[in-house]
Amino acid sequence: MSPTSRKPRRPLAWLRRLLLLALVVVLAGVTALFFFGRAGKRQGQPAVDREATKADAGTTLIGQDFDYTYTEGERPIFRIRGDSIRADRQDTIFLDRVGLTLYDPEKRPYHVESREASFSRTTNEGELRGSVHLEGPSGLVLKTAVLELHDRGNLVVTPRPVQIGIGEDYISWAQHLTVHLPDQLFVLEGETNVATAPGKEPAMSLTADRAVYQRAQRILRVEGGAEFQRGADDFKADRITASISQDEKSLLFLRAFWKVSGKTRQTAQNQGKALLRFHGEDLAVLMAPGGKEAQKVAIEGDAKGPAVVESIGGGLTRSLTARRVEGEMAGGQLTGADAIDRVEMRETGNGGALARRATGDRAHATFRPDGQIATLALDRAVTYTDSQLAVTGDRGQMNLDSGQGEFFGTPVVVKSEKGQLTGPHIVYTKNDGMMHADGGVHAEIEHVEKTSLAGSPLGEGEGPVRVEAKEGFWRESPRSFLFRGDVRAWRGTNLLTAKELRGDDAQSRLTATGNVKTLWIPTAAPATKPPGPAGQGKTAAAQQPVEVTGNDLVYLQAKGLLTYTGDVRVVQEEKTLTCQQLDVQLDENKKAETMTCTGQAHLVDPQNGRNIEGQKALYHLKERIVEMFGDPVNMRDRDNNQLHGRHMVYHMEDGRVEVKGEAAAASGGGG
Secondary structure, X not given: OOOOOOOOOOHHHHHHHHHHHHHHHHHHHHHHHHHHHOOOEEEOOOEEOHHHHHHOOOEEEEEEEEEEEEEEOOEEEEEEEEXXXXXXXXXXXXXXXXXXXXXXXXXXXXXXXXXXXXXXXXXXXXXXXXXXXXXXXXXXXEEEEEEEEEOOOOEEEEOOOEEEEEOOOEEEEEOEEEEEOOOOEEEEEEEEEEEEOOOOOOOEEEXXXXXXXXXXXXXXXXXXXXXXXXXXXXEEEEEEEEEEOOOOXXXXXXXXXXXXXXXXXXXXXXXXXXXXXXXEEEEEEEEOOOOOOEEEEEEEOEOOXXXXXXXXXXXXXXXXXXXXXXXXXXXXXXXXXXXXXXXXEEEEOOOOOEEEEEEEEEEEEEEOOOOOEEEEEEEEEEEEEEOOEEEEEEEEEEEOOOOEEEEEEEEEEEEEOOEEEEEEEEEEEOOOOEEEEEEEEEEEEOOHXXXXXXXXXXXXOXXXXXXXXEEEEEEOOOOEEEEEEEEEEEEOOEEEEEEEEEEEOOOOEEEEEEEEEEEEOOOOOEEEOOOOOOOOOEEEOOOOOEEEEEEEEEEEOOOOEEEEEEEEEEEEOOEEEEEEEEEEEEOOOOOEEEEEEEEEEEEEEOOOOEEEEEEEEEEEOOOOEEEEEEEEEEEEEOOOOEEEEEEEEEEOOOOOEEEEOOOOOEEOOOO
C-alpha cells in the first residue's frame, strides 16, 4: 500500500519528514522567542533618552539603537536589538523594528524580525506584529503577521495565517499556530498544508484541517480530511494518529480512521507497473526499525462495508475484499496480504466484465513486484467461478497469472454447463479448461446428445451420464474427458465399466479399455397389437438388456460404429454370442441396428438347446435374428444332432433355425 519509485519515499515517510520537522523543530523554535522574558543575566545596556522619559509620565525607559544579550552562565539565551525601545510603568517593553537572535540548548541560532513588538515582564505575555519573520537551523523559515504570547508565557499563538519553510524542499501553511508550553502541545489549525517547494519533483503535499503534536507522549494527530499526495499517488483519512520515536527522528506506528482510502503505483523492471488502491475505515501501519519504510499494514472495514485492496495492471483489475486485510511489506512494496472474514477476490477486464471470482473465510494473497495480485490461497467455505465453471470446496490455491487452481474438500464440486465433477482433490487450469481429479471421482455429464457419448451404450436413457472412477481428467473446451481406475459409468439402466474411459468431442470418439463391460437395452422391432383405435395398431416390443464384454471398446460417432475387441462376449436373455471382434452399427437415429461378430463366432442358446459356430455372426437387434456365416457353419442341439451349412438364420425368440444357400448336411447323435 506504499508508493514506490526508483528511490521510494512512502506516504509514511512524508508524515515523518514533514510533520515531525514542521511541528517539532519549527514550533520549538518559535516558542523560544519568548524565553527572553525568563530569568537570566543581562549584558549590555541601551542608551536612555532622559528627555523623552520626562516627556511621558507613563514611560519609565526610552532608548534607541539598542542591543541586548541575555546569558545563562556562559551560554547565550537570546540577543535582542532594534531601532527603539521604551518601557511603561506596568513593566511592558515596546520595541520598534525589532530583531532577535535566540539560541536553543544546542546553541543553534534562531533569527526573528518584525516591525514592532511588546512584552510584559510582569505577566510574561507579549506580541510580535508586522511581517514577523523567523529563520532557524536546517533552512527553517516562518512568516506570519502576528505572533502572541499568552497565559503568563505558557501559550504561543499566531492568530493570523502562518507560513513555514523547511530548507529548500518544503513549505507549510496554516490559519493558526498554537503552542501550549507546559504540556508540550503543538497545534496547526485551519487549512493546514505541507508541500514541496515549487520545482521540486516529485510534487508532494499534506492537507488537513488540524495537526496536533503531543511532544511529551511523542504522539502526532492529523485531523479533518487529511490527504497526502505525491505525484499521482494519494492517501486520505478523516483522522491519522502516529507514534514518534523518543529521539523524534523516526515514525514507529501509524493509525488512520474513517473513510480511509489511497492509491499508489508499484513498479518492477521489465514488468511494468500496477495501480494499487485501497479503502476501509481503519488503517494501521507498523514501521520497520529506523522508521524509513513500512513493515506491516492492516486495513479494516466496518458494518457498512469491507476493507478493499485493489490492483490494476495489464488490462486486469484484481480486488481483494474482507472485513480485515493485513499486508506484509518488503523494500517499500506490498508483497503479501492476509484477508480475514468474508473474503472475496474479483477479477475484471478492461470493460468491467467479471472474469473470475473467489470467496472464502480466510485468504492469503501474494503480489508481483509490479503490484498486481499474483496468487491467492483460500480457506473454509471456498468458492470459485469463471466463464467456464464454478467450484466449491474447503480449501483452494490459485495462481492468477497461470490460471491454475488447486482445490481440496469433502468433496470439491465443480459445475459447468456441461456437467459436474466431484472429488476430494481437483486441479484446474483456466487457460485450457482442464481439470484433474483424484482420490475417488464422481462425474455427471449433461447434454449427452451433444457429446461423444451420443449413440454409445450410454447414449440411451434420460438424464446425465454418471461416472465413478479413481481418477479423472475433464477438459471444457474442446470438450474431452478421461477416467481411470475401476471406471463405472451409467445412465438409467445402461451401464459401462472399464479400467479406463476416454471421450473426445472434437473427434467424436469414445474409447474404453481394460475389462470393458456394457449393459444396454436396444430398441425393439414394432410388434402387432390387438385391434384398437386408429393409429394404435403397432408398438415397439420390449427388449431385454444386452450385456457385452471385451478387452477394448472404440466408438466412432461420425461412422455410427461401436467396435469391441478381444474376447468379446454378448449376452441377452441367457443367450451368449462370443467372437474376437464385435462391430455395432447404428442407424440414422444413433440406435443400435446390427451387431457383426467376427473371428470364431459362437452362439449358445441353452434354453432352446442350440449351439452354433461359424466365422461370422450378424445380429439384427430389432428383428432379433442372428445370421451365421462360415465354411461351414455348425449347429448342435441338446440331443447332439448337428446341422452344417454356410449360412444359417437363427430366430432368438423361438430358437428356429433356417439353412440358406447350398445344401446342408445333417447327422444324428442318437436318442
